[in-house]
Amino acid sequence: MDKNTWNxxxxxxxxxxxxxxxxxxFIVEELNKGELCVCELQKFIGYDMSTVxxxxxxxxxxxxxMDRKEGTSSYYQLRVPCILNxxxxxxxVLESNLKLNNEIIMTCRNK
Amino acid sequence: MDKNTWNxxxxxxxxxxxxxxxxxxFIVEELNKGELCVCELQKFIGYDMSTVxxxxxxxxxxxxxMDRKEGTSSYYQLRVPCILNxxxxxxxVLESNLKLNNEIIMTCRNK
DNA sequence: CTTTTATTTGGCAATATGACCAAATAACCA
DNA sequence: TGGTTATTTGGTCATATTGCCAAATAAAAG
Numbered sequence: 001m002d003k004n005t006w007n008x009x010x011x012x013x014x015x016x017x018x019x020x021x022x023x024x025x026f027i028v029e030e031l032n033k034g035e036l037c038v039c040e041l042q043k044f045i046g047y048d049m050s051t052v053x054x055x056x057x058x059x060x061x062x063x064x065x066m067d068r069k070e071g072t073s074s075y076y077q078l079r080v081p082c083i084l085n086x087x088x089x090x091x092x093v094l095e096s097n098l099k100l101n102n103e104i105i106m107t108c109r110n111k
Numbered sequence: 112m113d114k115n116t117w118n119x120x121x122x123x124x125x126x127x128x129x130x131x132x133x134x135x136x137f138i139v140e141e142l143n144k145g146e147l148c149v150c151e152l153q154k155f156i157g158y159d160m161s162t163v164x165x166x167x168x169x170x171x172x173x174x175x176x177m178d179r180k181e182g183t184s185s186y187y188q189l190r191v192p193c194i195l196n197x198x199x200x201x202x203x204v205l206e207s208n209l210k211l212n213n214e215i216i217m218t219c220r221n222k
Numbered sequence: 223c224t225t226t227t228a229t230t231t232g233g234c235a236a237t238a239t240g241a242c243c244a245a246a247t248a249a250c251c252a
Numbered sequence: 253t254g255g256t257t258a259t260t261t262g263g264t265c266a267t268a269t270t271g272c273c274a275a276a277t278a279a280a281a282g
Contacts, residue, residue, distance in 0.1 A: 001137070001157060009133035012201045020131040021240085022120035026112070038259060046112060048242055053260055055240090063208035072249050072258040080207050082200040089197040090123045096191050097174035132270085149229060159272055164230055166270090183228040183279045 018062030019086070023047065024055050027076075028083055031065060035077040129173030130197070134158065135166050138187075139194055142176060146188040 019025060023045055030036060030044065042052045056076055059065040066079040130136060134156055141147060141155065153163045167187055170176040177190040 001155060005137075006133065009136050011205060012198070013131055013133045013136055015201050015204045016127060016136070017131040020124055020128040022117065022124045023240095025120050025124055025127070026116075039257090044112060047240095049259070050243080050261080051241060053258095057260085063204050069249090069259095072256095074259060080200075080204050082203045086197055086200040087123070089191075089193040090126050092193045093126045093174050093191050094122060134270095150227090160229070161231080161273080162271060164228095168230085180229095180279090183226095185229060 015062045015064065018058050018064055019083075021055065023052070024059055027052075027055060027059065028064065028078065029087075031076060031078045032084060035068075035075050037073040037075050039073070041076070126173045126175070129169050129175055130194075132166065132169075134163070135170055138163075138166060138170060139175065139189065140198075142187060142189045143195060146179075146186050148184040148186050150184070152187070 019028065026045065027041055030041065038049065038053055038056065041056075042049045045052055056065065056067070056074075060067060060076075064078070064080060064083065065076050068075045068077070130139065137156065138152055141152065149160065149164055149167065152167070153160045156163055167176065167178070167185075171178060171187075175189070175191060175194065176187050179186045179188070
């Protein structure tokens with residue numbers, strides 16, 4: 001595999017990795033409903049404020065969210081709206097997994 | 112956050128995590144062109160055969176690929192075709208990131 | 223039956239990730 | 253100014269990930 005191919009893969013991986021955590025997935029879904037500050041997200045999530053802040057930094061560095069300061073607060077919002085299509089596909093995989101499990105169960109029953 | 116919400120997040124995270132690695136991303140893209148055996152993928156990737164095999168197991172456990180034995184070989188193929196839409200979104204984020212960088216560069220020049 | 227080929231599994235070491243706490247920063251208020 | 257609030261940053265520790273090697277497995281070939 002050549003260097004360019006690898007670099008392209010790594011660039012895309014960075015974005016996918018940013019979404020590959022339950023807390024960050026939750027944040028993206030909440031932000032899809034509208035802008036929120038760190039303390040609001042922290043209340044929903046229940047983890048330490050610093051942990052939530054670090055998760056937001058990861059999403060920001062990946063280019064998925066952007067922030068806006070107002071007073072002492074930082075408000076975060078989605079920067080790229082297509083993220084939801086992304087999730088549609090994940091749902092499709094989940095449904096497909098369920099279907100397969102059902103088939104396996106049915107096959108076992110018929111034996 | 113309640114237990115159900117968390118479980119749903121974790122289920123989706125498992126799928127996203129499976130895609131969050133350059134080698135696995137490469138595998139998915141190659142398999143999109145058609146079925147391949149482990150040794151063919153190994154030649155492209157250059158890593159140890161056991162490493163490639165483990166990456167394939169991760170994709171399989173996430174429900175993204177499926178395998179088929181033929182002789183001594185295992186052939187892998189995509190189980191869910193929508194994976195490419197998924198990548199379209201990642202590309203959109205990348206393009207958006209590039210656009211932002213250009214804006215920053217332009218702003219700096221004008222100062 | 224032994225050897226070869228393709229793959230998977232187990233184990234280990236290096237590195238990355240993710241949680242918390244404590245401290246630093248920054249804006250606002252009294 | 254000094255204190256409060258919101259956020260970020262640095263440090264540390266536990267755990268997860270990822271690579272390789274060696275060994276186990278399994279089918280095919282000689």
